[in-house]
Amino acid sequence: MTMKWRCALIQRWLPAYPDGDLPSFWQAVVRSHLEKCPACREELAGLEAVVSSIxxxxxxxxxxxFWDNFNRELHLKLAQSVPEPPPARGFRIPYYLLGAPALAGLLLWLAFGYLNPERPGMPPQPQLSQEQKALEQTPAIPRLAAPAPAPEKSEAVVMVSQNGQDLHGDDDLDMDGDLDSTLAGMTETEREAFLKKVRQHEKDGSCTRESLIVSWA
Incomplete structure (x- = not known):
């Protein structure tokens, strides 16, 4: 078994052994093996016979x-084997840089707005003088309402307030007139106020019902 394995290894180097093309180490190994192995010597003899006949x-x-045809086919093969140059590519911006200008503009706009918060489109506010500021800080004096005109006596004999009390004093009463004629020219509200004052005077005892009239201005 060991001899067969060694013979197979030696026979791989036998074709180059007759011409002396083997390295010096393998040349000595093959020569030593051929001295001991008749099968390998027989294989070498067959190879030498073939080489001698050739x-x-x-x-x-x-x-x-033949040479013309050979040269033509050779040049054709060489031309086909040369790869074609890639087409010239123009200047193209990488896709990841397409948004760079927009991003730079946004950053500049944010930086300008942060450093200068005032709006450029709005004019600056005018500065007020110290006198104007003092006038603005002074509280405004409320205007007094004009006094209401005095009611004419020809329009009403007795003015009655919202709660039914008359607004005239006791000086409006006169003791020399007729009560019925006086009440005939009054409204319902004026009558009630007048009669209320008459009753008050009767309780006080200052006058009687028969001697009361209303003085007209």
């Missing part, structure tokens, strides 16, 4: 047509 055969030189 060398003894006449050589035929190819004609010119």
């Amino acid at each position: 060398k003894a055969a006449p050589r035929h030189e190819p004609d010119q047509a």
Whole structure:
């Protein structure tokens, strides 16, 4: 088994052994093995016989047509084997840089707005003088309402307030007139106020019902 494995290894180097093309180490190993192995010597003898017969055969030189055809096919193969140059590509911006100008503009706008918060479109507010500021800080004096005109006596004999009390004093009463004629020219509200004052005077004892009239202005 060991001999067969060694013979197979030696026979791989036998074709290069007759011409002396083996390295010096393998040349010595093959020579030592051939001295001990008849099977490998027989294999080497067969190879030498084939080489001798090839060398003894006449050589035929190819004609010119062969070389012309050979050169044409060779140049065709070489031309086909050369790769075509890639088409020229124009200047193209990478896709990840397409948004760079917009991003830079946004950053500049944010920086300008942060450093200068005033709006450029709005004019600056005018500065007020110290006198104007003092006038603005002074509280406004409320205007007094004009006094209401005095009611004419020809329009009403007795003015009655919202709670039914008359607004005239006791000086409006006169003791020399007729009560019925006086009440005939009054409204319902004026009558009630007048009669209320008459009753008050009767309780006080200052006058009687028969001697009361209303003085008209």
